[in-house]
Amino acid sequence: MSHIPPDLKYTKTHEWVRRLPxxxxxxxxxxxxxxxxGDLVFVEVPEPGRTLAVxxxxxxxxxxxxxxxxxxxxAGSVTAVNTALASAPELINQDPYGRGWLVRMxxxxxxxELLSAADxxxxxxxxxx
Amino acid sequence: xAFIPHTPEDVAQMLAAIGVERIEQLFDEIPPALTIGALxxxxxxxxxxxxxxxxxxxxxxxxxxxxxxGAGAYExxxxxxxxxLATRGEYYSAYTPYQAEASQGTLQTIYEFQTxxxxxxxxEVANAxxxxxxxxxxxxxxxxxxxxxxxxxxxxxxxxxxHPHYRRVARATVGNQGLTLEEIPYLADCGRTxxxxxxxxxxxDIAAIAIQQPNFFGVLEDVDALSSWARARGxxxxxxxxxxxxxxxxxxxxxxxxxxxAVGEGQPLGVPLSSGGPYFGFMASRLEHVRQMPGRIxxxxxxxxGRPGFTLTLQAREQHIRRGKAxxxxxxxxxxxxxxxxxxxxxxxxxxxxxxxxxSHARTHELVDALTRVGGVxxxxxxxxxxxxxxxxxxxxxxxxxxxxxxxxxxxxxxxSDYPELGHALSVCATETKTARDIETYAAALAxxxxxxxxx
Numbered sequence: 205m206s207h208i209p210p211d212l213k214y215t216k217t218h219e220w221v222r223r224l225p226x227x228x229x230x231x232x233x234x235x236x237x238x239x240x241x242g243d244l245v246f247v248e249v250p251e252p253g254r255t256l257a258v259x260x261x262x263x264x265x266x267x268x269x270x271x272x273x274x275x276x277x278x279a280g281s282v283t284a285v286n287t288a289l290a291s292a293p294e295l296i297n298q299d300p301y302g303r304g305w306l307v308r309m310x311x312x313x314x315x316x317e318l319l320s321a322a323d324x325x326x327x328x329x330x331x332x333x
Numbered sequence: 334x335a336f337i338p339h340t341p342e343d344v345a346q347m348l349a350a351i352g353v354e355r356i357e358q359l360f361d362e363i364p365p366a367l368t369i370g371a372l373x374x375x376x377x378x379x380x381x382x383x384x385x386x387x388x389x390x391x392x393x394x395x396x397x398x399x400x401x402x403g404a405g406a407y408e409x410x411x412x413x414x415x416x417x418l419a420t421r422g423e424y425y426s427a428y429t430p431y432q433a434e435a436s437q438g439t440l441q442t443i444y445e446f447q448t449x450x451x452x453x454x455x456x457e458v459a460n461a462x463x464x465x466x467x468x469x470x471x472x473x474x475x476x477x478x479x480x481x482x483x484x485x486x487x488x489x490x491x492x493x494x495x496h497p498h499y500r501r502v503a504r505a506t507v508g509n510q511g512l513t514l515e516e517i518p519y520l521a522d523c524g525r526t527x528x529x530x531x532x533x534x535x536x537x538d539i540a541a542i543a544i545q546q547p548n549f550f551g552v553l554e555d556v557d558a559l560s561s562w563a564r565a566r567g568x569x570x571x572x573x574x575x576x577x578x579x580x581x582x583x584x585x586x587x588x589x590x591x592x593x594x595a596v597g598e599g600q601p602l603g604v605p606l607s608s609g610g611p612y613f614g615f616m617a618s619r620l621e622h623v624r625q626m627p628g629r630i631x632x633x634x635x636x637x638x639g640r641p642g643f644t645l646t647l648q649a650r651e652q653h654i655r656r657g658k659a660x661x662x663x664x665x666x667x668x669x670x671x672x673x674x675x676x677x678x679x680x681x682x683x684x685x686x687x688x689x690x691x692x693s694h695a696r697t698h699e700l701v702d703a704l705t706r707v708g709g710v711x712x713x714x715x716x717x718x719x720x721x722x723x724x725x726x727x728x729x730x731x732x733x734x735x736x737x738x739x740x741x742x743x744x745x746x747x748x749x750s751d752y753p754e755l756g757h758a759l760s761v762c763a764t765e766t767k768t769a770r771d772i773e774t775y776a777a778a779l780a781x782x783x784x785x786x787x788x789x
Binding site: 250251271273 | 483
């Protein structure tokens with residue numbers, strides 16, 4: 205069973221969202237997602253300032269076997285991107301909920317659509333993990 | 334030999350297994366109105382003897398004309414060893430390697446090819462080739478929009494002096510993908526792309542600029558100034574280049590505003606004119622853009638026991654994995670033509686290629702000198718050229734070229750339909766294959782062709 209921190213919010217497409225003290229949202233892909241992708245070799249993140257719609261594909265995580273889109277969990281604008289991933293994509297494999305974060309964003313929309321850790325665990329169960 | 338391995342019994346068995354009576358039933362969803370029925374224009378099949386005779390008769394129709402047409406395809410000497418080796422059984426396939434890693438020899442050849450192209454272009458990486466120069470240019474436009482993430486536009490400024498066929502193919506390919514190609518005019522006196530016209534786009538959001546060097550007129554563009562202008566404004570630079578010329582000219586990777594992508598037609602590297610194809614396109618780029626390159630890339634690696642080997646790399650972006658989100662619908666390469674080009678380049682070496690380029694340049698100067706001595710012929714542009722030059726006649730070029738063709742001389746490329754503003758213009762080219770006598774023959778025939786109407 206993959207690691208699902210209880211204090212984060214999730215999406216069905218395997219992204220996680222953390223609310224930072226200053227109100228920004230930090231976004232990444234889940235432990236399950238990095239596990240399924242395998243060793244990451246490249247991460248493509250958006251330009252800071254870009255406006256994203258809910259569910260918009262804003263980046264690509266590429267492993268030795270697949271290149272997958274990552275989708276924005278909420279509508280908002282990108283305030284920062286994890287530039288360390290450009291030279292160290294393996295950070296996502298090593299620490300998906302920490303140093304492997306993808307982007308930070310500001311969003312005015314409600315987080316109501318996002319899943320709790322328990323809901324996300326059920327999504328994984330239904331997917332057969 | 335039968336190319337369809339299924340016997341009628343196999344087919345019957347398979348149909349029985351899925352509960353269908355006839356194969357046609359599997360295609361029921363195609364409306365009958367769309368099926369074509371009999372192919373009335375396609376003649377009956379011929380046997381080997383008959384087809385051999387037909388093809389040699391057709392080949393004779395081509396004759397053995399003296400060719401002074403350049404315009405994107407160039408007649409160069411091809412050492413006999415090139416095709417003797419390329420047609421060996423181990424190599425002789427037009428296809429990209431499927432079951433790639435089982436084809437180590439082919440992969441190594443492609444790897445060598447990529448290395449040579451990257452080094453000619455002065456850029457870090459090259460792919461395994463594309464269909465031809467024109468489709469390569471279209472792919473470069475798509476790639477430029479992908480790599481320029483600072484730009485929100487899909488606008489590309491394209492020099493009007495860039496090959497008109499390439500511009501047309503690119504427009505057809507990228508038009509439906511929301512890209513717009515906008516023309517930058519050239520200066521009437523020298524045939525070079527106008528920096529002033531570029532300046533008119535100051536402050537606009539533009540994704541890329543495309544320049545050809547030498548340009549379609551054979552003229553050398555001021556690539557340093559053009560590429561620097563783009564670089565300073567965050568505009569990606571696409572260089573369309575002739576591989577032979579790169580033996581003498583500054584490679585796109587060394588232009589003052591270093592090119593992001595270099596593409597071109599690979600035919601001059603050991604591929605015969607063959608009435609227009611098959612040829613191959615090549616593409617090189619900066620390392621930072623490698624993941625946005627279309628097509629395939631062969632990499633060198635170590636196997637589980639530490640032995641060096643070759644592999645298809647970066648496939649995760651190709652169509653069979655990424656489907657509609659693939660960087661391109663190309664996941665192949667021009668196997669046979671690239672094999673020939675790799676052998677050609679390795680036989681010529683850097684020095685040999687340089688000599689071919691220098692000889693072609695010198696021959697074209699001799700040709701232009703000889704032709705402009707004929708009354709009614711002058712140069713269209715006062716500017717340095719590589720191995721092509723635009724000449725202006727005192728009458729439409731079409732009938733003159735037809736008269737020359739009647740004497741076994743293909744005298745050049747008529748520019749009337751692509752560049753009507755040039756008047757009665759044609760572009761001419763000479764390579765190392767043309768002798769002083771060939772040039773005299775052409776000049777004499779041209780003088781003859783221009784005489785009667787002048788007298789009349």
